[in-house]
Amino acid sequence: MNVPGQSINISGxxxxxxxxxxxxxxxxxxxxxxxxxxxxxxxxxxxxxIRELARRHDDVLGDPAPILRDTAAIEAQIHSERPxxxxxxxxLERLTVRVAAxxxxxxxxxxxxxxxxxx
Numbered sequence: 001m002n003v004p005g006q007s008i009n010i011s012g013x014x015x016x017x018x019x020x021x022x023x024x025x026x027x028x029x030x031x032x033x034x035x036x037x038x039x040x041x042x043x044x045x046x047x048x049x050i051r052e053l054a055r056r057h058d059d060v061l062g063d064p065a066p067i068l069r070d071t072a073a074i075e076a077q078i079h080s081e082r083p084x085x086x087x088x089x090x091x092l093e094r095l096t097v098r099v100a101a102x103x104x105x106x107x108x109x110x111x112x113x114x115x116x117x118x119x
Contacts, residue, residue: 038115043078046112047071050095050105057102070095078116088116 050071054064061067073091077083092113099105 038078040078043112043115044075046108046115047075050099050108050112053102053105053108054099057105060101061099061105067095067098070098074112074116085117092116 051064051068054061054067054071058064070091074088074095077088077091092109096106096109096113099109
């Protein structure tokens with residue numbers, strides 16, 4: 001349907017994602033696995049692995065306390081009734097920066113992020 005004054009005109013590029021035009025229209029895109037349906041047991045295993053690796057590599061990372069706080073925050077979120085994807089995403093991003101010096105930790109945090117956020 002073509003309604004005067006309500007249209008989308010795209011040229012010269014590629015657009016990915018939903019689009020909507022007009023009164024009452026909606027465009028919704030859900031990316032990733034809902035946190036509520038993820039494998040919490042596997043997430044707990046990855047968190048335990050991250051904690052252990054952080055303690056084992058304290059000579060490279062320094063004080064593991066910030067890493068342990070982030071893992072506790074992630075654990076609390078994934079076990080809460082309504083996990084907050086924004087909090088999880090921000091905490092995972094911060095955790096990735098904190099563990100950057102140890103490849104095994106980066107891999108574990110990346111796997112955890114993929115499991116939790118589907119990315």
